[in-house]
Amino acid sequence: MNKQVHITEVVLRDANQSQIATRMPRSDFEGILETMDQAGYYSMEVWGGATFDSCLRYLDEDPWERLRFIRSKVKNTKLQMLLRGQNILGYKHYSDDTVRAFVRKSIENGIDIIRIFDALNDPMNMATAIDECLKAGGHAQGTICYTISPIHTFENYVELGRKLESMGCNSICIKDMAGIMSPKVCYDLVSALTKNVSIPIYVHSHSTTGLAQMTLLKAVEAGAAGIDTAISIFSGGTSHPSTESTVYALEEMGYDTGVDLKVCQKINDHFKPVQARFLKEGGLNPSVLTTKIDALNYQIPGGMLSNLISQLTAVNKLDQLDAVLQETPRVRKDMGYPPLVTPMSQMVGVQAVTNVLLGERYKSISKEVKSYCRGEYGAPPAPISEDLMKKALGDEKPFEGRYDDTIEPEFPAAKAYLGALAQSDEDVLSYIAFPQQAEAYLRSREEKKALKVSYTIREAE
Secondary structure, rough: OOOOOOEOOOHHHHHHHHOOOOOHHHHHOOOOOOHHHHOOOOOOOEEEEEEHHHHHHOOOOOOHHHHHHHHHHHHOOEEEEEEHHHOOOOOOOOOOOHHHHHHHHHHHHOOOEEEOOOOOOOOHOHHHHHHHHHHHHEEEEEEEEEEOOOOHHHHHHHHHHHHHHHOOEEEEEEEEEEOOOOOHHEEEEEEEHHHHHOOOOOEEEOOOOOHHHHHHHHHHHHOOEEEEEEOOHHHOOOOOHHHHHHHHHHHHOEEEEEOOOHHHHHHHHHHHHHHHHHHHHOOHHHHHOOOOOOOHHHOHHHHHHHHHHHHHHHHHHHHHHHHHHHHHHHHHOOOOOOOOOOOOHHHHHHHHHHHHHHHHOOOOOOOOHHHHHOOOOOOOOOOOOOOHHHHHHHOOOOOOOOOOOOOOOOOHHHHHHHHHHHHOOOHHHHHHEEEEEHHHHHHHHHHHHHHHHOOOOOOOO
């Protein structure tokens, strides 16, 4: 009997986040959901990450309604989301009551598997979300954010894996957000984890450096239970290895993925004109489709590189890109080698740009980096440099203990503020996560409703 390998399709979340900045509206995929449900995927990643922010900010969609709609069409396949631990889907730490309510409502609205990560690999920042996911009957997938530094050793990764298992996680994901994990390292790391924990191991990587397809094959050979792929038209570059070619290769090697390539052909045909439209209208920059080997030197994820280029272009300083790329790992070292994943990638990147453009290191320090130095984001992987701590905090002492214990419950005040504008707890949670964007959306929804009522009355008259 062939060994089974789970395939998670990511076109509705990470693939479109990586290539078209999460700008895919519901209308682009609603007609193919029932077909995707017949493909034989283990799960479909459809929510979390930047989808929530993008729905409110750019797409004029209610992210909760988007999830409910997907669930109504996808009956047989598990739905999966990405959650930033104590950051939920935002960029700062939220109160425990917010985290618990968000996790609970995510599962109530249709999510089966929550992949929970922390930008610092700090288990303390994942604990509340993991606990609530399990209490709500969801599958809690604890995450190891893969990065390379003097302190990110196999021993440390294995210890984190053991910790996640002891916290009750149903599975573990190795999240290689920059596509820098080599095939050999992946094989060795998956092997080490499978020997030390009893729960399944999943592997997530990006094609940014050209390594991911090989890396995923070695993950499977080492005993990984599943991998993430993207339907071919939205694969490659800053996205992920192609679902179809990966399934084809695995099945030739004797593995059973359960995925029907004939159904995948229909799915890919559906998304071809979607990709073509984004390419034509400028929503898809061809540069994100190419291999960027520099990421192996600078460890900068594709999305972060795009942000750096955008920041420098906005101030007509793109000629300083090389200097910023060299400064980025220095800032990361000063900050204790945090993995470059949201929100740490933004913090490190903005600070590197600031240092280069001002011609002096840490002449100006962002409020987020100051908060990080205070301990508001959890424990850094390694000590922060004394020079940065001094410039950021002066004589102020960093916080000791769990900062989240000091955050007052957020839900009651938000619900009182919104009043009748919030029609559900989900509306309140949207507001807590993104106050400006959510309030604007909720007010626009009320205005549309009023216009519809007015039009209906006129028609009746």
